Amino acid sequence: MDENVHKHHSKRIDQLLATLFKSYEFIIIAEGEQSKSTSQLLRIIDFLLENGIKRVNPIVVIGGGVVGDLAGFAASIALRGVPFIQLPTTLLSMVDSSVGGKTGINLTTGKNLIGSFYQPEAVIIDLSYLASLPKREWASGLGEIIKYAAISDQNLFDEVLDLLEKSVSPDDLRWIPIINKCVQIKADIVQEDELESGIRSFLNFGHTFAHAIERALNYSGILHGEAVFLGMIAATHLSNLSGSSLDINRLMTFNKYLNIKWPHEIVDLDHLIQLMKFDKKNTDDAITFILLDQWAKPIKKNILNTDIVKQALLMTMTDTKDECLQ
Numbered sequence: 299m300d301e302n303v304h305k306h307h308s309k310r311i312d313q314l315l316a317t318l319f320k321s322y323e324f325i326i327i328a329e330g331e332q333s334k335s336t337s338q339l340l341r342i343i344d345f346l347l348e349n350g351i352k353r354v355n356p357i358v359v360i361g362g363g364v365v366g367d368l369a370g371f372a373a374s375i376a377l378r379g380v381p382f383i384q385l386p387t388t389l390l391s392m393v394d395s396s397v398g399g400k401t402g403i404n405l406t407t408g409k410n411l412i413g414s415f416y417q418p419e420a421v422i423i424d425l426s427y428l429a430s431l432p433k434r435e436w437a438s439g440l441g442e443i444i445k446y447a448a449i450s451d452q453n454l455f456d457e458v459l460d461l462l463e464k465s466v467s468p469d470d471l472r473w474i475p476i477i478n479k480c481v482q483i484k485a486d487i488v489q490e491d492e493l494e495s496g497i498r499s500f501l502n503f504g505h506t507f508a509h510a511i512e513r514a515l516n517y518s519g520i521l522h523g524e525a526v527f528l529g530m531i532a533a534t535h536l537s538n539l540s541g542s543s544l545d546i547n548r549l550m551t552f553n554k555y556l557n558i559k560w561p562h563e564i565v566d567l568d569h570l571i572q573l574m575k576f577d578k579k580n581t582d583d584a585i586t587f588i589l590l591d592q593w594a595k596p597i598k599k600n601i602l603n604t605d606i607v608k609q610a611l612l613m614t615m616t617d618t619k620d621e622c623l624q
């Protein structure tokens with residue numbers, strides 16, 4: 299269980315676990331990306347074995363994507379696999395990381411470099427956990443929701459905007475249909491392509507740019523969903539530079555609520571492009587991007603001409619330089 303979730307919700311969690319199990323033990327994981335480490339992985343596995351876990355005993359993973367990825371990986375390798383249940387507590391983990399079975403940890407050489415595809419037995423989504431989530435973390439999750447609108451369901455743009463305009467709070471039940479849609483979109487894609495040999499890669503819309511931005515900042519100062527939002531703006535510009543005609547304002551209107559700015563530390567765009575060339579999804583010298591033919595019509599493209607990539611980045615910098623909240 300994530301330490302902040304424990305701080306805010308230990309009573310609610312105790313009540314839930316007491317209704318599900320005769321007895322249980324829990325371990326608290328320090329918040330933050332640095333917990334996706336080999337030392338925390340082994341700490342969890344030792345804890346499970348010391349408490350005599352058997353192959354039939356489920357682990358309940360309670361927290362955001364960090365704890366989900368870490369403990370999901372532990373579940374997949376302890377005793378060669380014990381069942382696990384995800385109880386996501388951030389918006390990002392509800393709509394994205396808890397669904398689809400990707401688990402993993404970081405190494406000094408990079409993010410998510412070891413892991414497994416291991417599906418949870420169940421995912422329990424309870425919006426009331428979001429009441430304590432910092433606003434910036436919630437906005438980061440919205441970035442991923444907007445991604446589903448862009449790659450799969452344009453109606454989601456208007457549905458999300460409607461609730462944002464009404465200032466509906468994160469734990470309000472009116473978000474449920476939107477979260478359900480996102481989970482359904484992801485589940486449908488994963489069901490068709492669990493191991494990401496085809497359409498699952500569409501979920502990476504904006505991510506080639508996002509991963510380079512995160513790496514350039516050494517994974518600090520920017521949240522994943524924030525980097526994805528900037529990456530989607532860049533990918534939309536790149537789509538247009540490659541022949542599409544998408545209205546960038548479809549995305550930009552959300553920045554009134556998300557307030558995501560281009561990180562002022564990133565000025566060397568050639569370096570950013572170099573980082574994209576190292577992306578593990580590339581197969582040759584070209585950089586692989588998920589672009590859009592139209593909204594909700596993603597395509598995979600390998601791009602060799604980095605001039606247009608740079609142009610797309612410059613346009614993104616201009617779009618997001620001085621955005622400010624309302």
Ligand SMILES: NC(=O)c1ccc[n+]([C@@H]2O[C@H](COP(=O)([O-])OP(=O)(O)OC[C@H]3O[C@@H](n4cnc5c(N)ncnc54)[C@H](O)[C@@H]3O)[C@@H](O)[C@H]2O)c1
Nearest residue numbers: 300302329362363364365387388390391395400427430431
């Ligand atoms: N497996 C996948 O498919 C997948 C997909 C996307 C992202 N990810 C991974 O997910 C991670 C990011 O996940 P995240 O955005 O959920 O971040 P996170 O797990 O780091 O949580 C963000 C912050 O919110 C706190 N928190 C969590 N729930 C809370 C609550 N209810 N109230 C108050 N505070 C709370 C945490 O302690 C942390 O400080 C990254 O490591 C990323 O690589 C995985």
